[in-house]
Amino acid sequence: MKTLLIDGSHLTIEEVRQTAREGAMVKLTEEAAQKVNASRKVVEAFVDEEKVVYGITTGFGKFSDVLISKEEAKELQRNLIMSHACGVGEPLPEEVARAIMLLRANALSKGFSGVRLETIETLLHMLNKGVHPIIPEKGSLGASGDLAPLAHMVLVMMGEGEAYYEGRRLSGKSAMEKAGIEPIQLTSKEGLGLINGTQVMTAIGSLCVADAIALVKTADIAGALTLEALQGITDAFDPRIHQLRPHQGQIRSAANILRLLEGSHRTTRQGEIRVQDAYTLRCIPQIHGASWDAIMYAKDKLDIEINAVTDNPLIFANGENVAISGGNFHGQPVALAFDLLGIALAEIANVSERRIERLVNPQLSGLPAFLTKNGGLHSGFMIAQYAAAALVSENKVLSHPASVDSIPSSANQEDHVSMGTIGARKARSILDNAQHVVGVELMVACQAIDLASENQLGKGTTAAYGTVRQHLAMLQEDRILHKDMELCAHMIRNKEILMAVEKAVGEL
Numbered sequence: 373m374k375t376l377l378i379d380g381s382h383l384t385i386e387e388v389r390q391t392a393r394e395g396a397m398v399k400l401t402e403e404a405a406q407k408v409n410a411s412r413k414v415v416e417a418f419v420d421e422e423k424v425v426y427g428i429t430t431g432f433g434k435f436s437d438v439l440i441s442k443e444e445a446k447e448l449q450r451n452l453i454m455s456h457a458c459g460v461g462e463p464l465p466e467e468v469a470r471a472i473m474l475l476r477a478n479a480l481s482k483g484f485s486g487v488r489l490e491t492i493e494t495l496l497h498m499l500n501k502g503v504h505p506i507i508p509e510k511g512s513l514g515a516s517g518d519l520a521p522l523a524h525m526v527l528v529m530m531g532e533g534e535a536y537y538e539g540r541r542l543s544g545k546s547a548m549e550k551a552g553i554e555p556i557q558l559t560s561k562e563g564l565g566l567i568n569g570t571q572v573m574t575a576i577g578s579l580c581v582a583d584a585i586a587l588v589k590t591a592d593i594a595g596a597l598t599l600e601a602l603q604g605i606t607d608a609f610d611p612r613i614h615q616l617r618p619h620q621g622q623i624r625s626a627a628n629i630l631r632l633l634e635g636s637h638r639t640t641r642q643g644e645i646r647v648q649d650a651y652t653l654r655c656i657p658q659i660h661g662a663s664w665d666a667i668m669y670a671k672d673k674l675d676i677e678i679n680a681v682t683d684n685p686l687i688f689a690n691g692e693n694v695a696i697s698g699g700n701f702h703g704q705p706v707a708l709a710f711d712l713l714g715i716a717l718a719e720i721a722n723v724s725e726r727r728i729e730r731l732v733n734p735q736l737s738g739l740p741a742f743l744t745k746n747g748g749l750h751s752g753f754m755i756a757q758y759a760a761a762a763l764v765s766e767n768k769v770l771s772h773p774a775s776v777d778s779i780p781s782s783a784n785q786e787d788h789v790s791m792g793t794i795g796a797r798k799a800r801s802i803l804d805n806a807q808h809v810v811g812v813e814l815m816v817a818c819q820a821i822d823l824a825s826e827n828q829l830g831k832g833t834t835a836a837y838g839t840v841r842q843h844l845a846m847l848q849e850d851r852i853l854h855k856d857m858e859l860c861a862h863m864i865r866n867k868e869i870l871m872a873v874e875k876a877v878g879e880l
Contacts, residue, residue, distance in 0.1 A: 379404040380482030389582045392471040407483025410689040415486035427564040433782035449563030456523035459508030469504040471575035485565040486687040501551040506534040514703035514792035518572035531555030568683035576796040589880040592628040594813040600638035601820035607642045608654040621661030632832030652726040666716035670709040707792030711773035714799035718767040721806035725760045743819045763805040811860030835876040
């Protein structure tokens with residue numbers, strides 16, 4: 373099993389995905405451990421000197437002017453976690469909990485948070501041994517960090533709260549005992565250092581971006597199959613067109629379509645059947661490409677955020693020995709990116725559903741209505757398009773930006789917040805809907821191809837068609853399509869179709 377070394381500076385989204393979903397083991401580098409220890413010595417000096425430093429010798433938020441004695445330092449940190457564990461709703465998936473633990477440990481490993489080395493190692497022991505805190509999905513404002521959900525993570529570190537361990541929901545104390553991990557007793561700065569950060573929104577967003585990249589590539593595949601089903605015109609993908617408007621996503625998508633369709637007998641040239649295709653076919657590069665560029669923007673922001681220090685105050689050691697209060701916990705940089713990410717994914721579903729409609733509508737396709745040979749007795753894919761339309765409509769509601777809202781908190785001390793965690797969760801919901809819609813397009817396009825007389829497909833689309841047909845037979849008569857739809861969405865999530873195609877034509 374892969375072992376990942378973290379130092380707070382070099383983590384990638386792909387490594388987050390591997391740790392969250394494939395169980396990669398995680399360790400600190402020696403250099404990171406030294407930085408953590410140096411930072412901790414500064415905190416201990418502040419406590420010994422009873423120096424006034426936010427969150428170490430003072431209360432939190434509006435209570436920042438309340439001084440805390442040396443004797444009360446440990447109680448202050450424990451009280452912080454107990455009082456802040458105010459999450460609401462269903463637990464985040466275990467893969468998200470794993471990503472949260474990794475990202476928090478990575479941020480602490482940079483050595484600017486003042487947390488003890490053994491505290492970080494406890495978090496990594498939990499990650500490596502499969503103790504996954506139960507973290508309610510709601511309750512974060514996305515500024516002052518993801519306080520409420522991260523507090524639920526720390527509860528388990530203390531032997532409190534609840535966790536999943538070996539498939540069972542247990543008390544935090546029981547889960548830690550069964551895993552052979554000694555719970556921690558928090559000391560000065562540690563509670564604040566563990567919960568004052570953007571790791572919940574960033575964990576959700578990182579996994580969403582990883583899946584979004586795969587989805588947009590799969591949408592190119594689905595679009596190429598639909599082009600073949602409808603004898604689409606390939607001239608619109610000529611690279612000379614796209615070099616004149618050189619958005620990178622547009623150029624990439626156009627090139628993908630041509631590679632996927634190489635060798636196809638199902639496509640046409642302009643003027644052979646029609647002069648121009650409808651926008652949902654002709655403008656695939658412009659539409660998919662714009663979403664790709666937006667997703668890359670979100671990825672760029674997350675590449676920074678997953679290697680950032682996002683708590684407060686920050687401890688500067690190495691002779692400086694100062695604590696500086698700032699606002700790196702504020703989620704605004706990624707909150708805006710998550711809202712854009714959700715919109716970009718909604719548009720992928722939007723255009724995919726319109727292509728589904730073109731396939732099932734006989735007035736637009738020239739194919740049997742709803743792609744069934746015995747229409748009337750059989751309904752074919754009629755309601756599959758309904759379902760896709762419903763998901764697209766839901767995405768339009770979910771695409772309302774979360775980041776434009778703010779509600780003051782902590783007696784107006786924290787008077788602007790990002791709502792970034794809501795934005796990340798919305799993007800994840802939109803992603804799930806979009807995966808289902810593109811899955812329906814794959815099903816419907818394969819059915820339309822089966823109804824055609826000429827079935828020699830392109831190099832890439834042959835691989836996609838073959839993968840779908842390995843699992844789903846052509847629809848000869850009505851059956852429960854829900855099962856087919858879930859299977860296609862699953863093949864998109866696990867990248868089965870994408871991997872088969874990339875094996876045939878190279879990386880998209």
